[in-house]
Amino acid sequence: MDAALLLALGLLTQGLDLCWGYPGLPSTLYPWRRPPTLGRVRRAWVIPPISVPENYKGLPYMLVQLKVFALDLGGAILEEPTDLEVLVVDQNDNRPAFVQEVFVGRVLEGAAPGTYVTRAEATDADDPDTDNAALQYSILEQASPELFSIHARTGEIRTVHVGLDREMVTVYNLTLQVADMSGEGLTATASAIISVDDINDNAPEFTRNEFSMEATEAVSGVDVGRLEVEDRDLPGSPNWVANFTILEGDPSGHFNIRTDPRTNEGVLSVVKPLDYESCAQYELRVSVQNEAPLQAAAPRSRQGQARLSIRVQDINEAPVFPKNPLRTSLAEGAPPGTFVATFSAQDPDVEQLQRVSYSKDYDPEDWLRVDGATGWIQTQRVLSPTSPFLKDGWYRAIVLALDDGSPPRTATGTLSVEILEVNDHAPALAPPPAPSLCSEPDRGPGLLLGATDQDLPPHGAPFRFHLSPTEPGLGRNWSLSQVNGTHARLRPRHTLPEGLHRLRLLLQDSGQPPQEREQPLNVTVCRCGPGGACLPRAAALRVGGAGVGLGALALVLGSAAVLLLLVLLVLLRAQFRQRSRDRSLLRRLHDDDDLRDNILNYNEQGGGEEDQNAYDLNQLRHPSELAAPSFTPGRPPLRREAPQGRGRPQVPRAPPASPADIAGFIRDGLQAADSDPTVPPYDTALIYDYEGDGSVAGTLSSPVSSLGDEDQDYDYLQDWGPRFARLADLYGHP
């Protein structure tokens, strides 16, 4: 309904009280004209819907006229105004419309009939319940042969025939039409673009049956030529890309074919150098396939294989030393002109007869001469065995071989000559600058003697050291002991007189036969201190003062060190003895031999303050009363460790009369005590005091001097707990 119609209706309703007319309307619209029924019905206006066709152009359009008024006698209006319903009857006034202008679809080439491709869709704004919106699709135009159909109602586009071939038609452009009124009414068109997708239905084919190429020998990694192929499938796709295979003719794998990704050509390259002399012509059979497998239905290719002839081009190759490096050996000191080796090269170019000439490239000692025509090598001088170019006995030289091709080619050969050692040197003694050793055989380190040999092993070390057999008496005075391969140690067999001793030694190396040398050796024999160092002569001592030589100083320091060491040893010994004594107390020792070690007076019990026997303090207070005999009451202190038989202790002189001299008296006494080796203190082992009587502790006699274990009651050990149970078992009374 449009505005014009609405306006018309408005006019109608205004004029409704004026007239009612029924101009030419169908009778079905007037139900009140039905035959009267028997029942009484209240009369009222019943106005049926009025149907108005839409889009009526003749406006104003008279729908109905009411010309009847329902009034009572008084003229009052009997009926209320009534609603008037107007139905607008749909007309096909809307065109169907496709939802897209272009529908896109894809289909694989060779697709079977009935394959779904895409679906077209259209709408119609008319009443969907009426025919006005009943749409029907059809294909207006398509290139022949007609391969696609559209479903009239659903709009689905499908293939109808075989024969889709991308290689023929890549894209189909269908013109679609949709019409309402079930195909009779209004229409609209759209297009459907259908692309045909590629399948591998075309095998690659060589453009020719035979290819021929030329390749240069002795090079690799170079491209030789190209093999053209054709494939009608989609370029760049796996259905198109060619893959080449060498079927036969290249058993050693000299060639390779790769694919040029741009042109799809096969590029033949040499991956292993060719050798014209061994094969001058190659006949290959190659095949080509796609990366993707070929469709089973595709026609077999006619030229999937091709023959490939490759001619190898000869070039001038360098001569070759058959044995490189060449190793040989030569005796040391070989005279000039000695033949060393024939170092000749062969030229691989057999077709041209080439002459090879030889020259020296590296010969740092200028030792060798190379025959330019034959490659013979001789020495031209004597090679010094000390040459810096002799590395581990090997001499290295480099020889060049040059052919006369064009361009000439050179080969480099290495000659390694082992210089064989000849035992041409005897070992020589390398004695210390001032050989000296102790006169006593068990003092000092002896004299270390070394030897050297100019020969290298096996003609050098180990050496053998002998006393010269020409002086048989030497063996009675001297002994030589081998230290290692290069050193030996000389010692006197017994105490020898001090002074210079002249010896003769015989040295042998380990060559076959050995070289030997007799050598004199002057040895100073000296008296040694306990450390094994030569004691300085009395004369050396006399130098004294500021002029003490460095050697003498070292000697003195050494002696002091040795003295210190001795003192330390004595201390250690004392301590060790005490420990062993402590241990032996716990042991039950019965035999008298062992008692010796245990009855040492290493300490004496003192009586403390109450002990008046050990020290009479009065004597200290009244030095005048001190008399020599009264100083040693009872027996004098005697220790087993004390040096025996060195005389009795020196008795201090008579005490001074006046107390003023007491300092001198003490000093003298101290000196006497210090210089007396027989009295304590012996360094740290001191006698502190002597046992007196009247001590509450009873006598502290040493354990072994007691009458025996039987006197001792060890029962208390029982009370000491389980740890001492074993001891209690041993010592306690059963």
Ligand SMILES: *[C@@H]1O[C@H](CO)[C@@H](O)[C@H](O)[C@H]1NC(C)=O
């Ligand atoms: C398809 O055909 C229609 C009518 O012939 C044309 O207007 C349209 O451009 C074509 N589309 C393509 C993609 O060729």
Ligand SMILES: *[C@@H]1O[C@H](CO)[C@@H](O)[C@H](O)[C@H]1NC(C)=O
């Ligand atoms: C090419 O062919 C060879 C054998 O002929 C195969 O091993 C290789 O995988 C193929 N390459 C591709 C990319 O298909």
Ligand SMILES: *[C@@H]1O[C@H](CO)[C@@H](O)[C@H](O)[C@H]1NC(C)=O
């Ligand atoms: C060996 O030593 C003694 C002195 O102890 C000496 O008289 C003698 O000549 C020495 N013998 C040799 C062969 O040197």
Ligand SMILES: *[C@@H]1O[C@H](CO)[C@@H](O)[C@H](O)[C@H]1NC(C)=O
């Ligand atoms: C041999 O002994 C000496 C002295 O001990 C030492 O100096 C030398 O290096 C040793 N030689 C070898 C080869 O062990």
Ligand SMILES: *[C@@H]1O[C@H](CO)[C@@H](O)[C@H](O)[C@H]1NC(C)=O
């Ligand atoms: C050994 O001493 C003598 C003289 O004392 C001397 O003639 C000789 O050359 C010395 N020999 C060596 C090897 O030093």
